[in-house]
Amino acid sequence: MATDVAPAQRALGVHRVLEPPGVLPQAARRLDPDPAIGPDEVRLAVQRLNLDAASFRQLRESCGGNGAAVRAAVLGIVAARGKMQNPVTGSGGMLIGTVDAVGPESPLGLRVGQRVATLVSLTLTPLALTDGLAGWDGRTEQVPAEGTAILFARSIAAVLPDDLPDPVSLAVLDVCGAPAATARVVRRTAARSVAVLGAAGKSGCLSLAAARAAGATDLTGLVRDEPEAAALTAAGLADRVVVADATDPLAVAAAVGAPAEVTVVCVDAPGAEHGAVLATAAGGTVVFFSMATSFPAAALGAEGMAADVTMLIGNGYTPGHAALALDLYRSTPGVRALIDPRVAA
């Protein structure tokens, strides 16, 4: 492990990068997953990996649905790269584990024995597996696992709450950036009207609840079909539920009607940029949370429509995001009504 790395770079994990030298851990081909920690690091005893959906789908398809082959592929990636980053999709996931050792200079505030979920991607988390994934059949995104993972000084982990089942906490923490950023934008802009595209999903329903809690009074939830509309209506999170294909800009504009001051894009499909711009009032803000968002489509689309809107790249990190999302889940029956069936499935 490199020892001549400046503290600010160590905090980002640069000392764990083996190849190519000098890049950040996420861009690295290979990390050093040595369980021996530095003074500002934390070691976790891994219990479960939660593979990114896009990554798991790619692995399953490339292995023809053969679970043993998927397991071998994951083991191979982690052995080769020192992290679980699918080389095809580039994506990772998150993990849960128990705090195993805390360096004396770690600023994360964790204690040995705490159960935590990592809120930074597996794509930058040094990981060593020791059980050959013997407890996993290769057929689920959730992967029981034993081994060690390393947190840097600038990593983030959330202590798992005692009052919620792990799968629920994982599901909520997976998208906790969206409600936190939505709440911040609504507060900063004093917006009253908010439209959420993809409103019946995990990040969508949490964003509706966050917007309401932050003071918005006119909430529109856009969903893709009637079953989702019925579920969202029953959940009572939106003042108005509308149905449209989020990738059809004119249909979105027609469904939303009077443009919203803030539009939140939680649709996990490409092509929602122009509809979101059209759904937003002049001077308003669009927050894009979908990883399928195209930067040029958003930038050129807004310009081409002479749309004076502020467009935000949804940052997965906002201080306090984990606690806010878990609290919204606890306090909002409508959020639970939408998320619980997804967890059970």
Add this chain to the structure above:
Amino acid sequence: MATDVAPAQRALGVHRVLEPPGVLPQAARRLDPDPAIGPDEVRLAVQRLNLDAASFRQLRESCGGNGAAVRAAVLGIVAARGKMQNPVTGSGGMLIGTVDAVGPESPLGLRVGQRVATLVSLTLTPLALTDGLAGWDGRTEQVPAEGTAILFARSIAAVLPDDLPDPVSLAVLDVCGAPAATARVVRRTAARSVAVLGAAGKSGCLSLAAARAAGATDLTGLVRDEPEAAALTAAGLADRVVVADATDPLAVAAAVGAPAEVTVVCVDAPGAEHGAVLATAAGGTVVFFSMATSFPAAALGAEGMAADVTMLIGNGYTPGHAALALDLYRSTPGVRALIDPRVAA
């Protein structure tokens, strides 16, 4: 031309879309460039196309540098699509021309005889060429041309100023979204420290000048090499000029030093996202103007570094952007010193 289109959709040019029906003009395979205008449209007599740099490079390379072949390719695209949108790069450019006819319901405020530049992309501008591009040798991005172009109710065009040469106006208007958005962010956040990555280019130097005019007092300009550093230093637009590879995050962070409240990315190369995030203070704002920006790289990078930064997709349109950029050019000797040699080249 479709006649049963609602006014809000007409304003976006939906009635000019031939294939596939129902999409916005930018997404269309083919537009109707009929010179007969509707009541809310404006017709321009085209004088010159300014092809997008990426598009021109692709055409030149695919034609092996043969100018006649490039000319034929452009003519073929415009004939087939009713607009100049390179099917490989997806990009277009802009044009200048003279206002030829104004529909009675056009809200653009243009008068017949005015010389204008279009500030919406050629990718959504109905275009018909009538001169076979006889005056162009296929070897320059600027294309002398005759024909007609159509502006919709929500298009944007800037009247060309009498006091500046056309090539200068085009060069400035091509990037006028960047200084306007920079000024707005600096004012809204009351930022004092601003870092511009790619500070010696057109959008970079205008953004520095805009930040200064908006009240920033601590300006850092990051450039790629010593010749650019010398030019930017001589221009006097930044309080500090630093040299680093903008695609090397750690080098950028080291060069910028104390993080800025606002970072503006004008680097026209992929991979500048993480350096920009590291160059920005907690609670600060990054404005991405490069079309090479990767949405996932920005979103996952900020999350992975636990960086509490607001990230904006640079919108090419802000009200008043054309006038602001031209005024900055006129009033700032340092801006002229950096832009004039590029125009001459």
